[in-house]
Amino acid sequence: MFKDHFSDRAALYATCRPLYPDSLFTHLAGLTREHRAAVDCGTGNGQAAIGLTKHFDRVFATDPSEEQISRAIVHERIAYSISRAESIALPDFSVDLVTAAQALHWFDAPAFFREAQRVLAAGGAIAVWGYGDPILDTDSLHETLRAFNRGTLEQYWFAERQLLLDGYRTIPFPFDEVAVPPQQLEVRWTLPELAGYLRTWSSTARYAARHGFDPVIEVEQTLSRDWGDPAKRRLIRWPLHLRAGRVRA
Numbered sequence: 001m002f003k004d005h006f007s008d009r010a011a012l013y014a015t016c017r018p019l020y021p022d023s024l025f026t027h028l029a030g031l032t033r034e035h036r037a038a039v040d041c042g043t044g045n046g047q048a049a050i051g052l053t054k055h056f057d058r059v060f061a062t063d064p065s066e067e068q069i070s071r072a073i074v075h076e077r078i079a080y081s082i083s084r085a086e087s088i089a090l091p092d093f094s095v096d097l098v099t100a101a102q103a104l105h106w107f108d109a110p111a112f113f114r115e116a117q118r119v120l121a122a123g124g125a126i127a128v129w130g131y132g133d134p135i136l137d138t139d140s141l142h143e144t145l146r147a148f149n150r151g152t153l154e155q156y157w158f159a160e161r162q163l164l165l166d167g168y169r170t171i172p173f174p175f176d177e178v179a180v181p182p183q184q185l186e187v188r189w190t191l192p193e194l195a196g197y198l199r200t201w202s203s204t205a206r207y208a209a210r211h212g213f214d215p216v217i218e219v220e221q222t223l224s225r226d227w228g229d230p231a232k233r234r235l236i237r238w239p240l241h242l243r244a245g246r247v248r249a
Helices: 007-016 022-029 066-070 109-119 139-152 161-165 191-198 202-211 216-227
Strands: 037-041 058-063 078-082 095-101 120-131 176-178 183-189 234-246
Touching: 007 191, 022 095, 022 120, 022 183, 022 234, 066 078, 095 109, 109 120, 139 216, 183 191, 191 216, 191 234
Parallel strands: 037 058, 037 095, 058 078, 095 120
Antiparallel strands: 120 234, 176 234, 183 234
């Protein structure tokens, strides 16, 4: 059984999770000799898979959640399937890039890395990345959100989240690691869009299940005091934690 923390919020996930910057995928494409095929594991609704389509002829995107896949971004070059990252239903040496975005901390990492080594063709590469706490564009807004995240919700985060906050650096990485330039995820959201994103958090779902009410309602009201017009778009940033490498010769 996989750790299914998001199927019940797949609709929110599809509309409220940010997409990744084009610059990230341009860099990743530069790591591989060929651009015939890539596979994105733990794809969710395809937030990373859609970025890969600009650089690879074919993208295979897998997730163990049927609900997530049912709401995935449709694209002619993406083939979605329901499977775990530790069991990629592709032939040996068949892809040029393996990715996992905001997902590695939920995997059995050694098993996933073995599968990546199996399916990667000569000259292929792997990249795993994620993002942690959002940064808002004023001190007062940021402090309100930080208090919600690290105060109200702290005990409701799953332990695996620490692997992400550590930038995946505590996970053994059995590849020839390559240096990657710093990457940052940025969006401009309204207050309701930010609130929707907060509702996708696993900690929010656990809090609501425990207490019987949505904790985002209160923090959204508090944020509104400094936000101004709720329809105003404000800059929200997340530094990306990225590790990349090639199969060892």
